[in-house]
Amino acid sequence: MHLKSILNHVHPLKSFVYKRARLVKAAGRPAKIEVEIEPRANGRPICSGCGEKRPGYDRLTVRRFQFVPLWGIPVFLVYAMRRVKCPPCGVTVEQVPWATGKCRLTTSFRWFLAGWAKRLWWQATADAFQTTWEDVFRSVKHAVEWGLAHRDLAGIEAIGVDEVQWRNGHTYLTLVYQIDTVKRLLWVAEERTEKSLRGFFESLAGDVKAGIQFVASDMWRPYLNVIAEQIPSALHVLDQGIVRPMALLQPCR
Ligand SMILES: [Zn+2]
Incomplete structure (x- = not known):
């Protein structure tokens, strides 16, 4: 089974497709897995200001969004965000389903970290999953705020x-x-x-x-x-x- 198929199963993206996945090595050892994402053909981007589908404007440089690790290897989703031309909002960056705002972590990874932060100290969580204390803190904060809004x-x-x-x-x-x-x-x-x-x-x-x-x-x-x-x-x-x-x-x- 390809990594793409596993991702489509555990983390399906409606208007986007997983493309190439590659293992990046450092000093001969697996350092990270990068999975490229592209919009589906004919899929129009969604304005992050109003949530409506709008025509594309241009594309920004590639960004990496940290995802849940596989086999202990950090995983990043790699995507060049589209900007959209929205009559009410102006030129805005599109909204994507795997992350919010300027966050470098995917929403799935934030929930994953917040879950582990209940069992481990925050620094231990950060060390175990190759991220920072600040990212664990922000993930817990996100989970707590979500809980306050929904519980x-x-x-x-x-x-x-x-x-x-x-x-x-x-x-x-x-x-x-x-x-x-x-x-x-x-x-x-x-x-x-x-x-x-x-x-x-x-x-x-x-x-x-x-x-x-x-x-x-x-x-x-x-x-x-x-x-x-x-x-x-x-x-x-x-x-x-x-x-x-x-x-x-x-x-x-
Ligand atoms: Zn808009």
């Missing part, structure tokens, strides 16, 4: 707010966990400012927010301010020890 969040009673350091302590992340009968990561944001945490509360429906009865965090002033402002009637437990063991999606510290 039923009713019934959250207790949350824990945690901060983690990375890049040798120069940068922080803010994480929010549900820590009642369900244990899960609800929010990931860069830095540990009031804005980092306020974004979480602003993403919740009013009744979900009103249902939070307990919150655990450390004494970090910006967190205390936002918790007092957003859920003033919740019981606030100032104990990081409650949150940390819940950190199922523990990034590398």
Whole structure:
């Protein structure tokens, strides 16, 4: 079975076709697999601004989108994006089904990384799949945001707010966990400012927010301010020890 056939089976693309697949070696060893993609003949590109089919305008230089590895070898989909001429939007880059926006990772690979990041530390995930800590972080963030938009969040009673350091302590992340009968990561944001945490509360429906009865965090002033402002009637437990063991999606510290 050709690699193309396997890809058509596991990752079919409606308006595009897989073309040549090649193994790129470095120092005599397999370094990566590159699979070229081309649009189907007569398939018109979709404007990324409005989602409508529009006439093509020109093509950009080739881009590589990292895909799920095969046999431990990194895989890249190689494609020259078309630009489209769209009357309402102007000249825009087309929308493709395997990635969003300017992301270098395919959506499949982001879900793959987010899945492994539940089982391994984020740095270990990055090392195992030959990507970076930042890419794992962004993949988890994408999965968490998708979860917030699609999951039923009713019934959250207790949350824990945690901060983690990375890049040798120069940068922080803010994480929010549900820590009642369900244990899960609800929010990931860069830095540990009031804005980092306020974004979480602003993403919740009013009744979900009103249902939070307990919150655990450390004494970090910006967190205390936002918790007092957003859920003033919740019981606030100032104990990081409650949150940390819940950190199922523990990034590398
Ligand atoms: Zn458009």
